[in-house]
Amino acid sequence: MNDDAMDLRARIRQTTREAISHAALRLAIEQGPNGLVLVRVQDIATAAGVSSRTYNNYFSSRAEAICAFQADQSKRAGDALSSRPVDEPLDQAVIEAMVELYTDPEPDRAGLRMIMETPELEGEALKAFSMAEGPLAVAIAARTGIDLGRDLFPAVTAAAVAGAVRVAGRHWLEAGDSESFAAILRSALSCVVPAVPPQGRKDR
Amino acid sequence: MNDDAMDLRARIRQTTREAISHAALRLAIEQGPNGLVLVRVQDIATAAGVSSRTYNNYFSSRAEAICAFQADQSKRAGDALSSRPVDEPLDQAVIEAMVELYTDPEPDRAGLRMIMETPELEGEALKAFSMAEGPLAVAIAARTGIDLGRDLFPAVTAAAVAGAVRVAGRHWLEAGDSESFAAILRSALSCVVPAVPPQGRKDR
């Protein structure tokens, strides 16, 4: 079992996963935020070209399938921040990383509206956004040299960033085309991320 | 239908609601984070002294019932902040309000651990904490004189505060008795709430 094999396996699996979650989101959008109940598991599975049992091998609820894309994107937040130049100030690095992650490509309005404005998806949507927190906290700790275990700053800031992204998304849905998502995102993030961690924190 | 009648009605309803959610949380704790599947709806209803159908009139999922107490507490966050002296700086007001809200009484470790460390409850737990955001944003907007609709600061800060409370709770569960929850909470909140909103924001 060499790497190619693993990678091929993983790639096929990933393809199936995306087919299912894409089908789930598409069908949900078609029915609108109110008719979510009408999107049957069987419909999603059929649209994705798999059996309903296989659908359940990948996702344990419809909400999870529908929000999977958002969740996957959030998981990349840590890497996005880590790939910023190490000499960049914290606030700038976070802002540029998040703008790059969440505006390439420009988010799909219908999809975002679906997961953010459908009450039945609220919990899963929050989960999806909050998945950025862990990796983000690690990246912030690494960048600032603060120990994740001893100081709350990295974890709290990560949560604040994830929250700011979520609020920015909501605002973008309401604001229409008057503002670009990137601009809203910058504005939101600048409210909560300091250029440098307050006080001397490395020593604690 | 006078106020007394309404209030009496509402009070009875509230009592039933609390009986159900209390029973749900208690039974969940008894089974531990792993055996959540074993807590049947019927058990919760019986323990609360109502029919299982009535249970469903109050809550639409077990997770919702179990997390109801946390959700109710979060809903009071706006009021807690509003009741702080108007001349208090924003950061201090937020910190004192949250400390008062979340440490009176000292949270139940078992209950908090249950809702924060059980994967099946994660979405509902996030929902419960995020319920503080709306009222908090309104209170922050009122206190700072910033228009909620035009400036993201209130909403973003509210999300950051809710996130900080959540992170503080997680840390408190891990830290054992070495630190009081109030101290952790203060430390977490001081990472994200500025003493005064950055730049002149009232004019935008």
Place this chain on the structure above:
DNA sequence: TCCAGAATTTGCGTGTCACGCACATAGTGC
């Protein structure tokens, strides 16, 4: 080239759940 072992897909059966509906009960105001 072929084969033994694995990962994955699928069908079936099961236990639970959420909820619509209709009826019973209780407390509410006139």
Place this chain on the structure above:
DNA sequence: GCACTATGTGCGTGACACGCAAATTCTGGA
């Protein structure tokens, strides 16, 4: 005391998540 409305309850239904085992596909080595 009487209509009225809110709430509680029993029953029935459709869907869902998942355990299990057989079938199928994929993988790497002889």
